[in-house]
Amino acid sequence: MGLKMNNMNKKAAIEMSMTTFVTIVLVVIVMVLGIFFVQRIFQSSTNAIDGIDSQVQSEINKLFAGEGTLLSVYPSSRQVTFKTGDTNKGFAFSVKNDVNEIKQFTYAIEADPQFDFSRCGSTFTKTMANSWLVTDSGGFQLGGAAASDSPELVLLTIPKTSPACTIPYRLEVKRNGVFYVGTTIYIITKQ
Numbered sequence: 001m002g003l004k005m006n007n008m009n010k011k012a013a014i015e016m017s018m019t020t021f022v023t024i025v026l027v028v029i030v031m032v033l034g035i036f037f038v039q040r041i042f043q044s045s046t047n048a049i050d051g052i053d054s055q056v057q058s059e060i061n062k063l064f065a066g067e068g069t070l071l072s073v074y075p076s077s078r079q080v081t082f083k084t085g086d087t088n089k090g091f092a093f094s095v096k097n098d099v100n101e102i103k104q105f106t107y108a109i110e111a112d113p114q115f116d117f118s119r120c121g122s123t124f125t126k127t128m129a130n131s132w133l134v135t136d137s138g139g140f141q142l143g144g145a146a147a148s149d150s151p152e153l154v155l156l157t158i159p160k161t162s163p164a165c166t167i168p169y170r171l172e173v174k175r176n177g178v179f180y181v182g183t184t185i186y187i188i189t190k191q
Contacts, residue, residue: 074092
């Protein structure tokens with residue numbers, strides 16, 4: 001009877017240890033998948049975009065929900081990550097006219113002249129950073145107290161030989177030739 005009870009205890013202990021092992025493996029798999037999905041969510045909110053779809057339009061419209069918001073940028077972190085060799089990707093922005101008259105708007109973007117470009121390599125220059133911009137300026141008209149129906153898309157092409165670096169670009173918007181609003185966008189390049 002004691003031997004039979006001992007064998008049952010061993011069998012129960014083995015079953016319990018196998019159940020514990022399977023539970024631990026499942027928990028680890030769930031944790032890894034959770035971390036993977038969280039990372040993908042945050043990564044997608046800073047990656048360069050290659051077009052304006054309904055999701056980008058929706059996110060920009062949400063940014064205008066705050067009272068007094070004149071400029072919204074997507075991604076909202078204003079940090080845009082590129083891999084060297086990326087072509088025709090960038091960020092989107094939209095402007096809101098705060099007066100009840102039709103106004104003409106223009107924008108220009110350039111690498112921040114105050115930035116120490118040698119931080120990206122001893123031979124890297126502002127001219128090189130600006131050459132990444134596919135289009136560095138543009139214009140549009142807005143009705144009274146209206147926001148852009150279609151956001152502006154600023155595209156960059158990052159050469160394969162570019163350094164891994166973070167470069168601030170200044171976006172300035174003028175209304176009828178007078179400065180209206182501006183911000184800094186951080187272009188992050190990775191190998």
